[in-house]
Structure formats: structure tokens, C-alpha cells
Amino acid sequence: DAGVIQSPRHEVTEMGQEVTLRCKPISGHDYLFWYRQTMMRGLELLIYFNNNVPIDDSGMPEDRFSAKMPNASFSTLKIQPSEPRDSAVYFCASSLDEGLSNQPQHFGDGTRLSIL
Amino acid sequence: TQLLEQSPQFLSIQEGENLTVYCNSSSVFSSLQWYRQEPGEGPVLLVTVVTGGEVKKLKRLTFQFGDARKDSSLHITAAQPGDTGLYLCAGLSSNDYKLSFGAGTTVTVRA
Numbered sequence: 001d002a003g004v005i006q007s008p009r010h011e012v013t014e015m016g017q018e019v020t021l022r023c024k025p026i027s028g029h030d031y032l033f034w035y036r037q038t039m040m041r042g043l044e045l046l047i048y049f050n051n052n053v054p055i056d057d058s059g060m061p062e063d064r065f066s067a068k069m070p071n072a073s074f075s076t077l078k079i080q081p082s083e084p085r086d087s088a089v090y091f092c093a094s095s096l097d098e099g100l101s102n103q104p105q106h107f108g109d110g111t112r113l114s115i116l
Numbered sequence: 117t118q119l120l121e122q123s124p125q126f127l128s129i130q131e132g133e134n135l136t137v138y139c140n141s142s143s144v145f146s147s148l149q150w151y152r153q154e155p156g157e158g159p160v161l162l163v164t165v166v167t168g169g170e171v172k173k174l175k176r177l178t179f180q181f182g183d184a185r186k187d188s189s190l191h192i193t194a195a196q197p198g199d200t201g202l203y204l205c206a207g208l209s210s211n212d213y214k215l216s217f218g219a220g221t222t223v224t225v226r227a
Binding site: 004042043044045048055056091093104105106107108109110 | 161164215217220
């Protein structure tokens with residue numbers, strides 16, 4: 001079975017441009033998570049969805065960030081306008097609804113974003 | 117401020133030596149997970165511990181969950197270069213599905 005697929009793997013763009021990151025979760029997984037990883041702050045949860053519905057977006061840093069999940073097999077994270085401090089590795093993860101105590105998250109390989 | 121504090125931040129040892137990584141918090145978690153992340157890849161789950169005092173073994177890796185479910189440790193026996201990576205602990209809140217990650221411990225095993 002294919003794992004979580006993210007695209008693009010690398011993105012370099014200029015400040016002010018719109019950036020769209022894409023994620024295809026593992027088929028059948030009910031939960032989808034977007035994380036950001038930096039050296040300074042480690043791995044931070046930005047937002048997560050359950051059955052395509054956003055449940056908690058309290059980790060989204062600013063209004064410049066938005067995420068959608070139009071169907072069970074696709075999600076996007078958009079930054080508009082982008083700023084240099086948004087540079088990081090963005091991960092998407094998905095998991096089955098197995099209950100609170102046993103919930104492995106399966107991560108994609110991430111998108112390395114550089115804003116110049 | 118990290119909800120989960122990992123120590124040490126960096127660890128470099130010789131092949132064959134043992135090592136222990138610690139994960140501490142003032143919060144109680146319903147479960148705690150350990151992940152390993154290699155460069156250019158996402159974290160991969162190693163183990164989930166659920167019960168206070170629980171010990172799980174995965175080949176040369178031993179994971180322990182504290183009695184109060186606030187802390188955990190990862191011990192590697194006879195480390196090998198293939199154990200090199202970033203080790204992350206993550207606590208699952210008892211209120212929601214959110215994982216809180218520690219900052220990680222970078223382990224380097226020299227041949």
C-alpha cells in the first residue's frame with residue numbers, strides 16, 4: 001500500500017508569492033494532520049481534519065495560512081502571501097480512527113519550503 | 117516552550133555502546149509514542165506505550181513509560197550505525213487526538 005504522498009518535495013519561491021502544498025493520505029484513514037518542522041521549534045501541529053472536516057486549526061500561525069480537504073484523498077495547505085520565516089519542512093500525516101490510546105500517525109516525506 | 121522535554125539534544129557514540137534518551141513532561145498523557153526520523157524523510161513510528169510502568173522491547177531497543185504516565189525513556193543496547201537518526205517522543209493528550217512532540221534527540225553512531 002502506498003504511504004502518504006506529498007508534493008512537491010522541494011519548493012523555492014520569492015517572498016510574496018502564493019505557495020500550495022499537496023497531500024494524499026493513506027486510503028481509508030480518517031484523520032489527516034499538517035505539521036511544520038524547524039530547527040528552532042521542532043515539529044508543530046498546524047491543523048488536523050477528521051473525515052474531511054477541520055477539527056482544530058489552533059496551530060495555524062496566521063491568516064496567511066489556510067488548509068482544505070475537499071475529499072478523503074486530497075488536502076492542500078496554502079500560504080498567501082509567503083514570507084521568509086515560513087521556510088521549513090511541512091509534513092502531512094494520516095491515521096486510522098483507532099481510538100485515543102493507539103493511534104499511529106503515518107507521515108509523508110515532507111515538502112522542504114524555502115522562501116527567498 | 118516544549119510540552120515534552122527531551123534529553124540529551126545530541127548524542128554521539130561508538131558502535132557497540134549503549135545509550136539512553138529521556139522524554140519528560142509535567143503533563144499526563146494517555147499514551148506516548150516514539151518515532152525515528154532520517155534525513156529527508158518523515159518520522160516513522162517505533163512504538164506506542166499506553167500503561168504506566170509499561171516496558172516494550174523492539175530488538176535492541178527498550179522503551180519504558182513512567183508509572184505516572186508523564187515520562188518515558190528509550191534505551192538502545194549495542195548501538196549500530198543503522199540506529200543513527202533523530203528520535204522523537206510524542207505524547208497523546210487524553211482530551212483530543214493531538215500529539216505533542218518533543219524537540220528530538222539526534223543520535224549518531226560511529227562505526
